[in-house]
Amino acid sequence: xxxxxxxxxxxxxxxxxxxxxxxxxxxxxxxxxxxxxxxxxxxxxxxxxxxxxxxxxxxxxxxxxxxxxxxxxxxxxxxxxxxxxxxxxxxxxxxxxxxxxxxxxxxxxxxxxxxxxxxxxxxxxxxxxxxxxxxxxxxxxxxxxxxxxxxxxxxxxxxxxxxxxxxxxxxxxxxxxxxxxxxxxxxxxxxxxxxxxxxxxxxxxxxxxxxxxxxxxxxxxxxxxxxxxxxxxxxxxxxxxxxxxxxxxxxxxxxxxxxxxxxxxxxxxxxxxxxxxxxxxxxxxxxxxxx
Amino acid sequence: xxxxxxxxxxxxxxxxxxxxxxxxxxxxxxxxxxxxxxxxxxxxxxxxxxxxxxxxxxxxxxxxxxxxxxxxxxxxxxxxxxxxxxxxxxxxxxxxxxxxxxxxxxxxxxxxxxxxxxxxxxxxxxxxxxxxxxxxxxxxxxxxxxxxxxxxxxxxxxxxxxxxxxxxxxxxxxxxxxxxxxxxxxxxxxxxxxxxxxxxxxxxxxxxxxxxxxxxxxxxxxxxxxxxxxxxxxxxxxxxxxxxxxxxxxxxxxxxxxxxxxxxxxxxxxxxxxxxxxxxxxxxxxxxxxxxxxxxxxxxxxxxxxxxxxxxxxxxxxxxxxxxxxxxxxxxxxxxxxxxx
Amino acid sequence: xxxxxxxxxxxxxxxxxxxxxxxxxxxxxxxxxxxxxxxxxxxxxxxxxxxxxxxxxxxxxxxxxxxxxxxxxxxxxxxxxxxxxxxxxxxxxxxxxxxxxxxxxxxxxxxxxxxxxxxxxxxxxxxxxxxxxxxxxxxxxxxxxxxxxxxxxxxxxxxxxxxxxxxxxxxxxxxxxxxxxxxxxxxxxxxxxxxxxxxxxxxxxxxxxxxxxxxxxxxxxxxxxxxxxxxxxxxxxxxxxxxxxxxxxxxxxxxxxxxxxxxxxxxxxxxxxxxxxxxxxxxxxxxxxxxxxxxxxxxxxxxxxxxxxxxxxxxxxxxxxxxx
Numbered sequence: 028x029x030x031x032x033x034x035x036x037x038x039x040x041x042x043x044x045x046x047x048x049x050x051x052x053x054x055x056x057x058x059x060x061x062x063x064x065x066x067x068x069x070x071x072x073x074x075x076x077x078x079x080x081x082x083x084x085x086x087x088x089x090x091x092x093x094x095x096x097x098x099x100x101x102x103x104x105x106x107x108x109x110x111x112x113x114x115x116x117x118x119x120x121x122x123x124x125x126x127x128x129x130x131x132x133x134x135x136x137x138x139x140x141x142x143x144x145x146x147x148x149x150x151x152x153x154x155x156x157x158x159x160x161x162x163x164x165x166x167x168x169x170x171x172x173x174x175x176x177x178x179x180x181x182x183x184x185x186x187x188x189x190x191x192x193x194x195x196x197x198x199x200x201x202x203x204x205x206x207x208x209x210x211x212x213x214x215x216x217x218x219x220x221x222x223x224x225x226x227x228x229x230x231x232x233x234x235x236x237x238x239x240x241x242x243x244x245x246x247x248x249x250x251x252x253x254x255x256x257x258x259x260x261x262x263x264x265x266x267x268x269x270x271x272x273x274x275x276x277x278x279x280x281x282x283x284x285x286x287x288x289x290x291x292x293x294x295x296x297x298x299x300x301x302x303x304x305x306x307x308x309x310x311x312x313x314x315x316x317x318x
Numbered sequence: 319x320x321x322x323x324x325x326x327x328x329x330x331x332x333x334x335x336x337x338x339x340x341x342x343x344x345x346x347x348x349x350x351x352x353x354x355x356x357x358x359x360x361x362x363x364x365x366x367x368x369x370x371x372x373x374x375x376x377x378x379x380x381x382x383x384x385x386x387x388x389x390x391x392x393x394x395x396x397x398x399x400x401x402x403x404x405x406x407x408x409x410x411x412x413x414x415x416x417x418x419x420x421x422x423x424x425x426x427x428x429x430x431x432x433x434x435x436x437x438x439x440x441x442x443x444x445x446x447x448x449x450x451x452x453x454x455x456x457x458x459x460x461x462x463x464x465x466x467x468x469x470x471x472x473x474x475x476x477x478x479x480x481x482x483x484x485x486x487x488x489x490x491x492x493x494x495x496x497x498x499x500x501x502x503x504x505x506x507x508x509x510x511x512x513x514x515x516x517x518x519x520x521x522x523x524x525x526x527x528x529x530x531x532x533x534x535x536x537x538x539x540x541x542x543x544x545x546x547x548x549x550x551x552x553x554x555x556x557x558x559x560x561x562x563x564x565x566x567x568x569x570x571x572x573x574x575x576x577x578x579x580x581x582x583x584x585x586x587x588x589x590x591x592x593x594x595x596x597x598x599x600x601x602x603x604x605x606x607x608x609x610x611x612x613x614x615x616x617x618x619x620x621x622x623x624x625x626x627x628x629x630x631x632x633x634x635x636x637x638x639x640x641x642x643x644x645x646x647x648x649x650x651x652x653x654x655x656x657x658x659x
Numbered sequence: 660x661x662x663x664x665x666x667x668x669x670x671x672x673x674x675x676x677x678x679x680x681x682x683x684x685x686x687x688x689x690x691x692x693x694x695x696x697x698x699x700x701x702x703x704x705x706x707x708x709x710x711x712x713x714x715x716x717x718x719x720x721x722x723x724x725x726x727x728x729x730x731x732x733x734x735x736x737x738x739x740x741x742x743x744x745x746x747x748x749x750x751x752x753x754x755x756x757x758x759x760x761x762x763x764x765x766x767x768x769x770x771x772x773x774x775x776x777x778x779x780x781x782x783x784x785x786x787x788x789x790x791x792x793x794x795x796x797x798x799x800x801x802x803x804x805x806x807x808x809x810x811x812x813x814x815x816x817x818x819x820x821x822x823x824x825x826x827x828x829x830x831x832x833x834x835x836x837x838x839x840x841x842x843x844x845x846x847x848x849x850x851x852x853x854x855x856x857x858x859x860x861x862x863x864x865x866x867x868x869x870x871x872x873x874x875x876x877x878x879x880x881x882x883x884x885x886x887x888x889x890x891x892x893x894x895x896x897x898x899x900x901x902x903x904x905x906x907x908x909x910x911x912x913x914x915x916x917x918x919x920x921x922x923x924x925x926x927x928x929x930x931x932x933x934x935x936x937x938x939x940x941x942x943x944x945x946x947x948x949x950x951x952x953x954x955x956x957x958x959x960x961x962x963x964x965x966x967x968x969x970x971x972x973x974x975x976x977x978x979x980x981x982x983x
Contacts, residue, residue, distance in 0.1 A: 060455075161329065162336030166630045169592030174626045177614060178345050247458070254461050258596055261463045262611055277463055281600070284471050293471065296464030303459035311455055442716070551756040556767075558711055558749045559822050560775035569770075570759050577761075649761060649806045 064308030068124075071302055075121035082114040086269055094288045104290035106280060115271035116295050122272055123302060126187060126256050131249035133191040135241050138198025140230075143237050145199065146206025147229040156203070160196040168193035169255055176265045186265035190255050194248050198241055205237035212236075243313040250306030257299045273299045322645055330638050337630040338390050342383055345623050395624030400616045405624035409606055414499025415486060416598065416605030420590045421500075422521060423528035427586065431533045432579070435540025439548060439575075440567055450537050457534025462593050466527040466600040473523060480523050483601040487520055524601045528593055532586050539582035543575040550574075577648055584640040591629050660729055662862045663687040663710075663747075663830050668723030668733075670702070670709055670886070678721060680706055680886040681937075684955065687830065687862040692852070694877035694894070695866045696909070702886035703866045707832045709733070711749055727829060748823050749832040753839065754815035758807035764818045765791070765803025772825045790821040794851055813844035820851055831855065832864045837872070849876055870909065874898065879961075882906050885937030888955070892962030902964040905938045936966070944968055 055062040089109030097104045103112035145156035163171065168190075175189035209215065210233065218228045260266040260274030261281075268275050273295040280292030361369070389396065395405040438450040466483075473479050481488040486501055494504040494513055502521065505514035547553065553570045557563070561570075598607035606625060613621035645651040663686065670680040680702045687693050695703045708714050710725050710733065725733035727746055751757050759767055765787050772783035791799035794817040807815055816836060823831055833852060837845040853876070856863055865876055873880055874894065881891040882905065890903040901907045935950040936942075942949070948967040955963045 158329075158332060158336070161333050162340060165333050165337050165634050166340075166626065167588040167592035167633060169595070170626055170629055173595070173610075173614075174341065174344060174622060177622060178619070250459055254459070257461060258463060261596065262599060262614065264614060274463075277461075277467065281463075281467060284467050285475065287475060289471050292467050293464070296461055296467065299461045300459055300464060303461070304455065307455050307459045311451075551751055551753060552759045554713060555749075555751060555757040555819065555822075556759070557713055559771045559826055560748070561770060562774060565770075565774070569762065573761050574759065647761070650808045653806070653809065 058312050060308045061312035064305040064312070067301060067305035068309075071120050071124050071305070074117050075124050078117035078120060082117050083111065084114070086110070086271075094283065094291070096288075097290055103294040104288075106276075106291040107283060107288075112276070112291055112294055115276060116273065116298055118271040119273045119276070119295070120298070120302075122183075122266075122270075123253055123256065123299070126183070127249045127253035127302070127306070130187055130191045130194065130252035130256070131245045133187070134194035134248060134252075135198050135245040137191070138195040139202040139234065139238060139241050141195075142199040142202030143206045143229055143234045146203035146237070147210055147233050148225070153203075156199060160199050163192070163196045166193075169258065172255060173259060173262070173264060176259060181265055181267050183266060186256055186259060189265075190252050190259075193255075194252065197244060197248070201240050201244055202234075202237045205240060206233050209233050209236050243310055246306050246310030246313060250303040250310065253299060253303050253306070322651065323642070326638060326641060330634060333634050334631060335387075337627060337634070338387055339383075341623055341626050341630070342386055345619060390627060395627060396620040398613075398618055398621045400613075400618045400621070405621050406628075408609065408621070409624060409628050412604055412606045412609050415603060416594055416607060418486075418500045418502065419521065419524055419528070419597070419603060419605060420587075420594060422525045423532055424583070424586060424590060426525060426529045427532040427536050428583065430529070431536030432540050435537045435579075436544055436567070436572060436575075438537070438541045439544030440571070442545065447541075450541055454534045454538045457531050457537075460531050460534075462527060462531060462596045463600055465530060466524070466597060469523050469527055470600075481520050483523060485520070485602055485604060487517060491516055493517075524597050524603060527600075528590060528597055531593060532589060535582060535586055535589070536579075540575065540579050543578050544571055547571050547575040577644060580640055580644050580647070584637045587636055588633055591633060661686050662689045662691075662728060663864075664724075664726045665706070665710065666724050668706060668709060668725065669721040670705055670714070670718055671721045673717050673719050678886060679718065680709070681952070683723075683883070683886070683888045685864075685881055685888075685891075687864065689829075689862055690856055690860045691879060692856060692863040692865055692877045694873040694880040695864055695883065696868065696870065696873060696880055697883035698868060700885075701883040703883050704834055705886075706883070707749060707834060707864060707866060711747055711832070713749070746828060747830045747832065748826045748828040749834060750816075750819050750823055750836050752835045754812055754819055754836075755807050755810070757819050758815055760807055763804050763806060764810070765805075768803075768818065768822050768825055771822050775826050786825065787821075790825050791818070793824065794818075794821045795847065796821075812840050813847070816840065816844075816848055817851070820848070820855075824855060827859065828861055830862045830864065832866070834866045835868070845872075852876070882909070887937050888965055889938065890962075890964035890966075892958070892964075896959075896962045900958070900962070902958050902962075902968075903966045904942050904944050904968065906964070908941075 087110060089105070091109065093105060093107050093109045095101060095105045101111050101113060103116060106112055106115075141156060145153045172186075172189040172193045175192060176185050179185040179189065206229075214232060215228060218232045223231070256265065257272070257274030257277070260272050261278045263278065266272045266275055268279060276295035277292045277299075280288070280290075280295070283289070283291045284293070386396075393406055395409070397403070398405050398408060401408070434446060434450050434453070438444075438447040441447060470483050474482060487493060491513070493501055494508050494510060494517075497504040497507055501517035502514045505511070505517055548567075548571050550570075553566060556566045556570045594605060594607035595610050596607070597603065598605045599611045602608070606628070610622060610625045612618075613625060665683065665685040667682045667684060668680060669678050669682055671678045683702070683706055685693070685695075685706075695706070697703045705714070705718065709718075709720055712733075714720070720733065723733065724731060732746065758764060765784070768787035768790055769780070769783045772778045772786055773780060776783075778786065788799045788803050791802055796802050796814060796817055802810065802814070802818075807818075810818065820836075831852070836852075837848050840848070849872070852863060852865075855861065865873070867873060877894050879891070879893050880897045882889040882897070882903065884905050889905045890897065890901065892900075897906060898910065901910060934952060936953050939949040946967075953965045953967050955965050957963050
């Protein structure tokens with residue numbers, strides 16, 4: 028759907044290869060946004076791995092200390108059951124981070140496998156795949172995930188599968204388009220001449236070369252997946268209280284905001300947004316590289 | 319053009335059928351006894367049998383599907399297990415509030431997003447470009463429910479600039495006499511600008527929440543499209559032939575860049591239809607999104623099913639309209655003739 | 660008076676030291692067709708874009724001046740190009756891409772007439788159709804209302820030439836105008852350009868890598884390589900008395916029978932950071948002085964070339980600004 032015909036190619040010579048010894052710091056300077064994203068992710072990964080060791084019990088209630096504001100003792104304050112918001116937030120980091128990554132990986136993997144097959148083999152398979160993705164894409168992603176979880180039942184694996192299903196068609200389309208182009212390249216003919224069977228060509232040769240756009244998209248999808256899972260939890264679907272999950276915490280704290288106890292909902296929400304932001308920054312930078 | 323429309327109609331019909339199939343089977347075939355899902359976990363055998371009979375769940379699957387499909391085609395989306403009312407009529411009543419919210423949000427996103435995208439593209443690296451990039455990243459990482467709460471906290475609770483997030487009008491204010499169902503428009507049409515303003519004030523926070531998220535894909539798409547277009551050979555030729563820069567931007571740039579943007583607006587509508595559920599729940603807005611939320615809370619699967627089909631059909635039809643617009647505007651598609659080589 | 664004079668034009672990529680184009684000089688007389696020859700990457704297109712003020716944002720003018728009819732067009736120090744309607748215009752490769760896909764072609768010609776020549780709209784509309792007829796398009800009325808995708812490549816290029824005709828330039832720059840078009844169409848386009856020159860006395864810079872086209876169309880030739888001017892002279896002088904090793908290399912690669920050019924050998928890549936002659940790394944005759952930038956030496960009259968071969972070490976016949 029390119030509107031521009033051949034364009035004046037930029038004559039700038041390829042950037043000089045980094046000098047030896049220019050490692051992380053040069054990369055960081057060249058990609059400031061992605062670096063911030065990676066730093067945030069590292070912090071969350073840390074919290075996910077080691078956080079639970081340092082904080083207390085996320086379910087412990089204390090009826091004497093309900094809805095106290097942020098303090099030295101309770102960094103994020105306490106909620107209406109007296110639970111420490113910070114503890115719950117840290118515990119949730121593991122859940123949300125893993126869920127986001129797993130959903131993106133699942134959608135990307137399944138989507139790419141299907142997409143490459145459709146693009147490379149063409150024919151009836153391609154038609155069927157295109158019609159099915161049309162139908163899946165006919166629903167706004169969030170709505171589709173919603174009804175899938177509503178009928179499958181509330182549990183974390185169900186949420187993961189449901190949201191992954193909603194994002195899979197993007198990867199199918201992406202890799203299919205790439206595979207269609209790759210199919211015409213010489214290495215495919217070479218592989219055929221070397222005696223490879225069709226499915227071998229598809230999966231050993233065309234697939235690896237069709238994956239590039241999928242990686243970038245996967246980073247973005249991870250961020251959106253976190254938002255979707257939290258959004259579903261906010262609506263009471265999928266992950267339920269008393270599980271400590273950021274979306275659940277926002278739902279529980281929503282009414283508190285109206286009475287001025289902003290910390291119960293706004294802190295967890297900020298964490299959701301910053302995790303999604305981290306993925307966005309990385310994905311945006313990966314995209315910005317190829318203009 | 320006629321051939322294009324015919325093909326489009328065929329794929330659309332197929333997609334619409336697919337929607338009904340998917341929703342029907344998702345709800346009935348997936349693990350979980352359909353009767354139990356409807357009757358609730360406390361039902362005994364007798365109650366379950368009643369439910370089965372009531373919803374025709376004891377009939378063979380194919381027959382159930384066909385009768386459901388027949389119903390959908392007639393416009394009957396089933397009966398709510400909670401209210402025993404027609405799902406279709408319940409949705410239609412709530413459609414206009416959702417549209418008022420959604421249309422304002424989409425409109426505002428375009429009003430902000432399109433000029434920003436154009437300016438960002440024509441002066442790449444400038445401050446508008448940087449602002450746009452920040453906007454895109456922010457909007458794409460935004461959680462609607464958090465943003466809404468944030469806005470409620472600051473602008474209602476702390477500053478009191480906006481009315482309480484309950485319903486479309488503050489307590490005690492009656493809506494204008496019905497014309498379109500859009501309170502702002504109806505109030506204006508009935509010569510009551512004060513009421514229109516009141517309605518608008520209740521709209522502002524939810525619309526603002528949605529707009530922050532919706533503006534991101536608009537800006538991104540417009541900028542990308544403009545940049546690509548401005549690099550094209552025909553823009554270069556126009557400049558070489560002495561056409562003044564601002565005319566080049568509009569006649570060669572914008573005119574061609576807008577084509578994919580129209581498609582992007584369709585996608586934005588999709589986000590809106592999904593995001594509506596969260597925003598309406600948060601602001602207690604009486605639209606179809608809130609209806610869906612209540613259906614979930616009440617385990618009203620019929621209603622939820624009807625909602626999903628309703629939204630799916632709306633989305634598909636909207637995309638068809640957009641594709642037709644695209645075809646009308648782009649002479650290459652409108653004429654369909656292949657260039658002689 | 661010389662129509663177009665380009666002196667010591669140097670271009671570079673913003674933020675980098677290397678020069679994409681180095682001290683390139685060109686002169687064009689009225690009614691003359693000058694071929695600008697070189698491989699891809701030789702800088703021929705960039706030079707012309709610079710003259711027009713249409714460089715991409717990543718490329719800047721480092722030094723040099725351009726005058727048209729004695730008036731300065733390019734100010735080397737500020738890098739600004741001052742253009743007036745009717746001075747220079749350019750016709751590019753890929754004619755269909757050069758036309759706005761959503762605007763009827765007649766309107767595209769009409770707006771050039773309105774903007775560049777100040778013609779009133781109604782008159783411009785009629786003139787646009789007349790121009791289409793002038794470039795040999797049958798059924799000009801119908802074609803004026805057509806869109807670019809409905810026309811063949813050759814027709815599109817004629818439309819662009821009609822636009823250029825309407826613009827009434829003093830200098831027309833044609834960048835590989837016939838690439839991708841049939842040989843017969845090519846001949847017709849060449850004919851059109853020749854007619855344009857005869858009628859208006861404009862000058863033409865004809866950019867190409869096809870020496871056959873040069874032999875057919877051009878009065879004089881300038882040869883570029885690696886952003887450096889290698890040799891310039893009349894067509895006869897270049898083809899029969901080439902002085903520069905690179906020119907001879909180009910001529911040798913012509914297959915005599917078919918007149919076609921052999922695919923040029925893999926270029927190891929021009930090193931833009933070199934301060935000496937940029938062809939040296941591929942030159943069979945490279946020797947010690949080649950590491951400094953060669954001036955433009957005169958062979959005879961206006962036949963100049965930039966190579967130390969055949970020069971006395973201490974004689975520099977044509978003065979030229981040496982790079983600092």
